[in-house]
Structures are given as C-alpha cells and as structure tokens.
Amino acid sequence: MAKRTEASGDTEVRDLRPRAVRLTSDMSLPKLSAVEIGSYIAALAGMWLVLHLNLLGALLAGMLVYQLVHTIAPRIERRMSSQRARWASVVLLSILIVGALTGVTVGVIEHFEDDVPSVQKVMGQMMVFVDQARSRIPDIVAEYLPLNVDQMKVKALALMHEHANQLQQGGKNAARIFGHIVIGMIIGAIIAIGAQKNTQRLPLSTAFVARVTRFADAFRRIVFAQVKISAINTVFTGIFLLAILPTFHAPLPLAKTLVAVTFIVGLLPVVGNLISNTLIVAIALTVSLPAAITSLAFLILIHKLEYFLNARIVGGQIEARTWELLVAMLVMEAAFGLQGVIAAPIFYAYIKRELIYLRLV
Secondary structure: OEEEEEEOOEEEEEEOOOHHHHHHHHOOOOOOOHHHHHHHHHHHHHHHHHHHOOOHHHHHHHHHHHHHHHHHHHHHOOOOOHHHHHHHHHHHHHHHHHHHHHHHHHHHHHHHHHHHHHHHHHHHHHHHHHHHHHOOOOHHHHOOOOOOHHHHHHHHHHHHHHOHHHHHHHHHHHHHHHHHHHHHHHHHHHHHHHOOOOOOOOHHHHHHHHHHHHHHHHHHHHHHHHHHHHHHHHHHHHHHHHHHHHHHOOOOOOHHHHHHHHHHHOOOOOHHHHHHHHHHHHHHHHHOHHHHHHHHHHHHHHHHHHHHHHHHHHHHHHOOOHHHHHHHHHHHHHHHOHHHHHHHHHHHHHHHHHHHHOOOO
C-alpha cells in the first residue's frame, strides 16, 4: 500500500508496506561467475576425495604445518625478511616435531616398562571383578568368562592369532597413514614457504585461493579451539585422577597414561571425551565400585563442561550450535567412519563460512 502526498508542487510516494516485506524483496541471491561456481564444485569434490582416498591425515598435517609457519613467522620477521622468517619457522618446527616424536617414543617405552606392574594389577583386579560377577549372571554367559589371569592371557593370545591377518593389515594401514602425515607436513611447509602475498592472479587461480584460504581459516578456528578445550579438560581430569581420587579411594592404575590419553583423544570433538571417559570408568571399576561411581559422577560433570565449552568456544568460532556439530558428525560418521567424525567439524565450519560469505545463512 502506498500513500501519495503533495508538497510545493512535487509528488512524493511513500511506501507504507511492512518493513519485513521490503527487506525480503531486497534480499537477492548473489551473482556468481562460472569460474566461481566451478571453484565451489571443485572444493566439495576435493573434500569428498580426501575422505574417499583416506588422505585426511595428510590434509590435516599439511594444514597444521602451514598454520604454524604463518603463526610463528610474523614474530621472526622483525629481525629478518619474510622469506627467511618462514624458512626459520620451518626449521624450528622440524626440530620441535622430531624432538617431540623422539621424546614420545622414549617416554612411551620407559612408561610402559614402569607400568608393567600396574598392568598386572589391573588384570588381577579385573579377575576379582569377574569372580564377583560370575555369581550374578546366567551360567550360559559365565562359561565364557576366564577363570584366572593365565586363562585371560591365553584367550588374548588366541584372539591375536585368530585375527593375525587383521592385525597385520592394521599395522600396514598405520604405517601408510604415518607416511601420509609426513608427506602432508612436507607439502604444507613447501606451500607456506612459497606463498606470496598481493600477487596478481588469473580468475580461476583467484577463486581457488579464496576457497583454500577460507578452508584454512575454518581449520585454524576448529583445531586451535579444540586444543584449548582438550587442555582444559585434561587439567581437570589430571587433578581428579592424581589428587582427588587417591584421597578418597585407592590410586588408579595407569593414571598418568590416562591423563595423556585424555588430551590426545580430547582433540576429537565430543567423541574423544566419550573414549577417555569409558577408559577411566573401566579401569576405576577394577579398583572398586565406589571408585567407579565417583569417577562416573566426575566425568559426567566434565562432559557437561565440554558441551558448554564446545558451545562457547567452537560454536562461537564458526557461529554454529552444538547440535549442528553433532548432526554433522553423525552424518559424516555414517558416510566415512571414524575419519568422517574427525573431519566433520572442520568441513562443516568451512561450508558454513562459505554460506555466510554468500549471504545464504
């Protein structure tokens, strides 16, 4: 509806339609060139191929090195040129990575040697729990339970022999994934060193650089946010396992190992917390039932805290709610398995960022 008014011989038409209607009519879809549409299709196809060809480890390793180089280099550029600063960043990262791998390898070996008695204690406690459960479960189920620790070891060895081919294949897959990660790190370092700013590019190159830049931004937002969440979660878990639980109950076997595992698997959003919680409660159950109940209550509290952190930190970084990430992880897990769960937050963050830039969401 419009109202016509006359003032000083001029005619003014004033639109009296509701404001929402006027805004809706002004919201037109962005006009994209064929090159830009092709770059979006190529980006989606590339993400699908990464998962289909099992190259997620190489992609994440390369992106991590690229981001770290561009994070460290500006702090070194005050004393040298940009190119030399990036070379220095790559050298520094190489030293840190090699040193970390060496330290972790030596630490795992020494830690395993020190924790052999703890492993034996866990197996002994498990047998106590099995003996207690044997009288409460049907005989049909009790027949499959081991009678002692030696029988437990025999059954474990039998399972290893039975699935020897699968274990061998798993070892090959692990070696291949490690190789992909190393190659991805090298590629990421090469791209970080050779990256040039403010260079003129042709339209297709410009579109591809825009896609890669936004994906790198989504990766940085998710990974650095998740590292922060995992570190907070690990600190609280470490305080509980190493200080609070031994005060009221017996010390938990492999407590330090569980703290380390909590940080590593905590890098996986939501799922990592479930993995570490299951391990902690299972081992606490071998100590005593009250210890397991206490651990479960504490971990439920930590789990609620992680949901809050995800909503505030990760969700705030990509402007997404927790349920959106969970739906993305569920769909990606159904389609691509575990690597789909790992890739889901990053891929979803990138896709949503592109939709925001296109003014579609």
